[in-house]
Amino acid sequence: MLERPPRERIHDFEEVDPGLSQEEAVAEAMRCLQCKKPSCVAGCPVSVAIPSFVSAVASWDFAGAAAIIKEENMLPAICGRVCPQESQCEGACILGVKDLPVKVGALERFVADWERAQGFVPPARSQSTGCRVAVVGSGPAGLCGAAELARRGHTVILYESLHAPGGVLLYGIPSFRLPKDIVQAEVAQIEALGVEIRTNHLVGRSVTLEDLFAFDAVLLATGAGLPYFIGIPGEQLAGVYSANEFLTRVNLMRADRFPAYDTPIRRGSRVVVAGGGNVAMDAARVAVRLGASVTLVYRRNEEDLPARRAEVVRAKEEGVNFEFCAAPVRILGESEVTGVTCVRMVVCAQDGNMRPVPSPVEGSSFTLDADLFIGAIGQGPNPLLIREIPGIARGEVGNVEVDPDGRTSVSRLFAAGDVATGAATVILAMGGAKKAALAIDQMLIRSGSV
Amino acid sequence: MYLIEETKQLADRVFQIWIRAPHVARHAKAGQFLMIRVAETGERIPLTISAVDGDSVRVIFMAIGKTTTWLSRLATGDTVLDVAGPLGRPSEIKPYGTCAVIGGGVGIASIPIIAAAAKRAGNYVIGIIGARNSALLILEEELAGTCDELHVATDDGSGGTHGFVSDVLKTALQKQKIDCAWVVGPAMMMKVTSMVTKPFGVKTFVSLNPIMVDGTGMCGSCRVLVGGTTRFACVDGPEFDAHQVDFDLLIQRQRSYLNEEKSAIEEYLVHTCQCSGGSPHA
Ligand SMILES: Cc1cc2nc3c(=O)[nH]c(=O)nc-3n(C[C@H](O)[C@H](O)[C@H](O)COP(=O)(O)OP(=O)(O)OC[C@H]3O[C@@H](n4cnc5c(N)ncnc54)[C@H](O)[C@@H]3O)c2cc1C
Ligand SMILES: Cc1cc2nc3c(=O)[nH]c(=O)nc-3n(C[C@H](O)[C@H](O)[C@H](O)COP(=O)(O)OP(=O)(O)OC[C@H]3O[C@@H](n4cnc5c(N)ncnc54)[C@H](O)[C@@H]3O)c2cc1C
Ligand code: SF4
Ligand code: SF4
Ligand code: FES
Numbered sequence: 001m002l003e004r005p006p007r008e009r010i011h012d013f014e015e016v017d018p019g020l021s022q023e024e025a026v027a028e029a030m031r032c033l034q035c036k037k038p039s040c041v042a043g044c045p046v047s048v049a050i051p052s053f054v055s056a057v058a059s060w061d062f063a064g065a066a067a068i069i070k071e072e073n074m075l076p077a078i079c080g081r082v083c084p085q086e087s088q089c090e091g092a093c094i095l096g097v098k099d100l101p102v103k104v105g106a107l108e109r110f111v112a113d114w115e116r117a118q119g120f121v122p123p124a125r126s127q128s129t130g131c132r133v134a135v136v137g138s139g140p141a142g143l144c145g146a147a148e149l150a151r152r153g154h155t156v157i158l159y160e161s162l163h164a165p166g167g168v169l170l171y172g173i174p175s176f177r178l179p180k181d182i183v184q185a186e187v188a189q190i191e192a193l194g195v196e197i198r199t200n201h202l203v204g205r206s207v208t209l210e211d212l213f214a215f216d217a218v219l220l221a222t223g224a225g226l227p228y229f230i231g232i233p234g235e236q237l238a239g240v241y242s243a244n245e246f247l248t249r250v251n252l253m254r255a256d257r258f259p260a261y262d263t264p265i266r267r268g269s270r271v272v273v274a275g276g277g278n279v280a281m282d283a284a285r286v287a288v289r290l291g292a293s294v295t296l297v298y299r300r301n302e303e304d305l306p307a308r309r310a311e312v313v314r315a316k317e318e319g320v321n322f323e324f325c326a327a328p329v330r331i332l333g334e335s336e337v338t339g340v341t342c343v344r345m346v347v348c349a350q351d352g353n354m355r356p357v358p359s360p361v362e363g364s365s366f367t368l369d370a371d372l373f374i375g376a377i378g379q380g381p382n383p384l385l386i387r388e389i390p391g392i393a394r395g396e397v398g399n400v401e402v403d404p405d406g407r408t409s410v411s412r413l414f415a416a417g418d419v420a421t422g423a424a425t426v427i428l429a430m431g432g433a434k435k436a437a438l439a440i441d442q443m444l445i446r447s448g449s450v
Numbered sequence: 451m452y453l454i455e456e457t458k459q460l461a462d463r464v465f466q467i468w469i470r471a472p473h474v475a476r477h478a479k480a481g482q483f484l485m486i487r488v489a490e491t492g493e494r495i496p497l498t499i500s501a502v503d504g505d506s507v508r509v510i511f512m513a514i515g516k517t518t519t520w521l522s523r524l525a526t527g528d529t530v531l532d533v534a535g536p537l538g539r540p541s542e543i544k545p546y547g548t549c550a551v552i553g554g555g556v557g558i559a560s561i562p563i564i565a566a567a568a569k570r571a572g573n574y575v576i577g578i579i580g581a582r583n584s585a586l587l588i589l590e591e592e593l594a595g596t597c598d599e600l601h602v603a604t605d606d607g608s609g610g611t612h613g614f615v616s617d618v619l620k621t622a623l624q625k626q627k628i629d630c631a632w633v634v635g636p637a638m639m640m641k642v643t644s645m646v647t648k649p650f651g652v653k654t655f656v657s658l659n660p661i662m663v664d665g666t667g668m669c670g671s672c673r674v675l676v677g678g679t680t681r682f683a684c685v686d687g688p689e690f691d692a693h694q695v696d697f698d699l700l701i702q703r704q705r706s707y708l709n710e711e712k713s714a715i716e717e718y719l720v721h722t723c724q725c726s727g728g729s730p731h732a
Contacts, residue, residue: 161666162666199532206474225667242670244670253663384667
């Protein structure tokens with residue numbers, strides 16, 4: 001499971017981590033203590049039966065392991081790669097107290113990759129119920145919700161505004177963390193269940209609300225794709241990107257291969273990235289691969305970085321410089337970026353989430369030379385569709401309010417994923433979508449539509 | 451895959467195509483656009499929906515860069531890989547009274563659908579179109595049929611009034627009350643023309659054309675400053691109150707990829723000359 005050396009991997013978009021071999025996987029699985037009250041399961045947002053699947057791996061029953069994982073998690077090849085395991089399953093593993101926790105994520109990925117290599121056999125579907133459900137958005141929430149509904153015999157139409165399904169899995173997370181053929185394979189599995197995916201359909205425009213509510217139920221899974229800008233002077237200059245734009249140009253439109261692909265991108269020689277989450281880390285590491293020297297500016301301390309720990313380590317190995325406790329206050333330049341002025345931050349009080357609130361230190365400003373600035377300070381739900389739905393209750397970050405089963409305030413309309421929670425994680429999006437799908441199924445059964 | 455049902459050259463480097471795209475055609479309204487991607491390696495580019503007929507939409511474009519040149523070489527019966535839409539907010543069509551719809555250059559493409567909608571809403575519609583010379587003028591006949599009056603201007607005097615659409619508009623404003631105006635064309639033309647309506651207090655819309663990537667509000671590439679606030683042209687626009695728009699910034703941001711665009715079209719032309727030969731307009 002040796003990772004590819006940084007010197008080699010910064011020149012391409014191939015996966016950093018080659019994954020476990022069969023022998024390594026079995027050996028790792030044998031480390032598991034098979035706890036009676038497994039804390040790892042409690043750490044997993046969808047409660048994957050970790051001891052059971054790990055035990056199957058230990059006895060070389062990879063097909064059995066795959067079946068166990070898929071009971072709870074439809075997209076294990078993806079979650080195994082991108083879940084923040086250190087704060088979920090692995091963070092809760094009892095072995096982690098004294099030693100290294102069981103590499104649950106790597107094992108999950110191993111099993112899923114093994115299963116894919118064998119060729120996928122679609123699970124049996126229930127008889128058609130005659131009910132029609134629309135799912136809006138094809139990120140992890142939409143894909144997972146659509147699959148659950150299709151398995152229960154409902155006719156599912158999945159609308160996606162972009163030209164390809166996958167949501168953030170496709171346009172946001174770079175292929176060196178999540179190869180795109182894996183996303184495509186997972187999408188193909190969902191299509192094999194009978195889900196009809198209609199790309200290029202922006203719901204609210206190509207599909208009206210009237211069309212939408214003609215379905216028996218609707219699952220809204222439109223994500224949190226609206227990029228926030230910091231609101232500092234200079235953000236309109238050429239060479240200022242939102243991380244979403246920067247990543248979309250490369251991941252979705254293949255601007256790294258311009259001019260073989262037509263979408264251009266500014267590569268930059270010195271790039272400043274603002275932010276500290278997965279999005280910031282991805283933007284920084286893509287910029288490195290486009291040949292730039294990259295500085296990441298984060299307003300809190302290193303321990304506070306919300307990004308997956310493994311990716312922070314890899315970003316450092318790949319030469320990303322970190323400026324902690326600093327924030328950009330002005331982007332310099334006439335029409336193009338020439339530098340970024342930042343100030344030092346003191347981390348003083350605690351805010352509501354018990355996170356230190358940074359505030360600027362007077363007279364501490366300093367300037368970084370730069371020809372590209374990438375803002376990765378957060379995203380919110382795209383208001384385009386939800387602001388047009390009459391009577392829909394919305395929360396603080398513009399998210400759609402839902403009950404624990406994903407019901408919104410509008411009858412027959414459910415929501416799951418980032419649109420309901422605000423920007424979160426793949427596994428939470430899937431977990432929410434699964435609950436919503438079950439609630440939709442129950443509703444359709446109860447209302448006698450089935 | 452979306453079928454190209456009809457192609458036609460309208461003027462020097464200006465082409466019109468009809469594309470079968472029922473999901474776009476069904477709900478398309480004046481002022482909206484679509485995003486088109488010709489093939490897997492292609493860029494997503496925005497084009498205004500210029501007319502709708504059944505399940506088909508018409509777009510009109512000038513072949514200026516790689517994608518538009520590629521599109522101009524497609525023939526009837528060819529396909530394009532992706533068409534998304536309709537995108538953007540529709541024009542704010544109301545019974546204003548008298549409306550002027552003003553198109554410059556390829557911006558004239560946006561005018562017929564707006565003029566027709568304004569007319570249907572009971573407005574008296576004055577069309578004003580202009581181009582550098584008469585060979586570049588498009589849709590004159592069609593607009594003459596839709597508008598109550600149509601004025602034509604060319605920069606060199608080869609057709610209609612000698613001068614700019616802004617001059618014609620000024621003359622019209624001095625003669626009659628105009629309640630509302632749409633101005634669509636190159637950014638500089640929209641800037642100059644909306645300066646003309648300002649002293650007359652005419653509510654004026656411009657259709658902004660910043661560089662776009664997704665067209666659905668998730669990248670911010672299309673951000674523009676309107677009344678000092680950042681707006682995303684693809685979802686908040688593309689039409690905005692002309693008198694609030696920072697045109698200089700729009701023009702500056704449109705120039706973000708000049709070098710890359712130049713190399714893309716040069717490479718494309720060299721490549722297609724050597725190995726295709728048979729393209730209809732090459
Ligand atoms: C760069 C980046 C890196 C990340 N890294 C990680 C990570 O390592 N681990 C992790 O767990 N999480 C990560 N996340 C977060 C995670 O990707 C999201 O929480 C997750 O994708 C949310 O899923 P979703 O299905 O709710 O929405 P999305 O994945 O955002 O999908 C929403 C989809 O809906 C479509 N859509 C929106 N509006 C409409 C409409 N009106 N009509 C039709 N379609 C519409 C969009 O085009 C999109 O495809 C990352 C996010 C980003 C941006
Ligand atoms: C809402 C909207 C509606 C539009 N409608 C039309 C239309 O109906 N007919 C038409 O001919 N053009 C229209 N445009 C402009 C059109 O999208 C660009 O001409 C096209 O993207 C150029 O692509 P290209 O690869 O051929 O040229 P490129 O090589 O990409 O660019 C050539 C030139 O066009 C400018 N440009 C590049 N991309 C864009 C862009 N996305 N928007 C604006 N300018 C750009 C560049 O600055 C450059 O000067 C519209 C733009 C927007 C935003
Ligand atoms: S889904 Fe994520 S959190 Fe749950 S076991 Fe798998 S890797 Fe761990
Ligand atoms: S907590 Fe760790 S050791 Fe115990 S069952 Fe879970 S993975 Fe195995
Ligand atoms: S084009 Fe991406 S937000 Fe408008």
